[in-house]
Amino acid sequence: MITRQEINGKSPLNYSWYDIKNIDDNDIVKLKKRFHFTPTIISYVADRNERPHYDHDSLTHSELIVYDVPVWPEEKSDHFTTRPLIFLLQGTTVYTFHTNATEDIFEEFKEERAHEAQDATEFIMLFLLHVTQYFQRALTQLNHQLNELDRRLNTKIKNKDLLELAQMERSLVFVSSSARTNLMMLEDLKNTPMSWQITKSAQERLDDVLIEAEQASRTVEISNEVTEKISKTSNNILNNNLNDTMKFLTVWSLILTIPTIITGFFGMNVKLPILNNGFDWILVVFVNFLLIGGLYLYLKKNDFI
Structure with a gap:
């Protein structure tokens, strides 16, 4: 569904904003006819598993940014995952692409931060800053769960706790991979054609995004190391308990x-x-x-x- 977005009930003065939610075949036809999207751009924005990257289309003078955002566990998934948010800039028009999984993030940005943007590039950088801060939120929740899990594992190791630990490791794999690729894309953004269009205020926002992204990447690495050590320690304790059990059974079977x-x-x-x-x-x-x-x-x- 293609929607022209308003901020605080008004259209932005210096740029236009179109949001495409759960892109489908009808949306693709409209984007081709009305907005003259090329097949290459369509292939990017329609891919719901696209990895973070930047792309420049010289034919349409378009700047494409794909950026990952953490998604909280749902009924079908017991661990954190990540989903891409896609930004397309054509002149002073910004297109955003998202799905139901990232709807809450989209709505929160629209209500709290979108009105701060004075131009299209600053709008994108503000959105990226908002999204990057979600990594810290996810890590805060994961660290809280990890501390609670570590407390339980110190008393008695249960299969339920080990399964939860495995889910946390899977969560950190997703979050860590996305945080690193996001940071790599942001660092390369300064050497792309888009850097020519970035205004002074947008550049300041980009610097803030880079700081947040680097901090998120380092924090998730630390959390990953801690989780791996807890997992190894738990496995060592389980192996030792198993050895003691086998030793006990062997001795008494001999007796x-x-x-x-x-x-x-x-x-x-x-x-x-x-x-x-x-x-x-x-x-x-x-x-x-x-x-x-x-x-x-x-x-x-x-x-x-």
């Missing part, structure tokens, strides 16, 4: 083998020497305990127990 052998031997339906009265079972039990005690002391002396 319990002794009465099995002796009772099996004296349980044969044949006449045996020495034992010829009704109290012989006491001797058999005593021999059992004697051998079990001897084996137990031997294992303990050699650090098997």
Whole structure:
């Protein structure tokens, strides 16, 4: 759906803003006919899995920016993911492309920050700054969950907690990858044709975006390292517990083998020497305990127990 956007009930004075939500075939036809989008641009804006990058179309003098934003877990996904926001600048006209997954981010920017932009390039930089700050929000929530999870893992390791830890690692993979690629794209933006159009105020916003993006990238790396260490520590504890369990079972299986052998031997339906009265079972039990005690002391002396 293509919508001409207004800010505070009014159209921006120095630029136009069109938003395309959940682009479909009808929107593509309109963009080609009405706005003269080329097939190359259409292929970029219609791709919902496009990676962050910048592209310049010399035919239409268009500047394309694809920027990732973190998306909070939903019913179908137990971990954070990322989705692209796409900006297309043609002269003084800005086109934004987003989906339902990023609708909240879009609406929040429109209500809180969009009115600060004085021109098209500053509008894009403001939007990028707003989106980049969502990485810090996501990391704050992930760190809070990680601290709570670490507290539970220090008491007793459960499968439920390990599954949650795995989901957090998956979240950090998505967030970390997007934060790095966003930062790389922003650093290269200063050496692109778009830098010629960036106004002084927009350049200041871009510097703020770069600071936020670099901070987000470093923070997510630290969170990733902490999560990996907690995961390794938990795995080491689990392996140690498993070793202790196997050691316990092995030792007692050896100890319990002794009465099995002796009772099996004296349980044969044949006449045996020495034992010829009704109290012989006491001797058999005593021999059992004697051998079990001897084996137990031997294992303990050699650090098997």
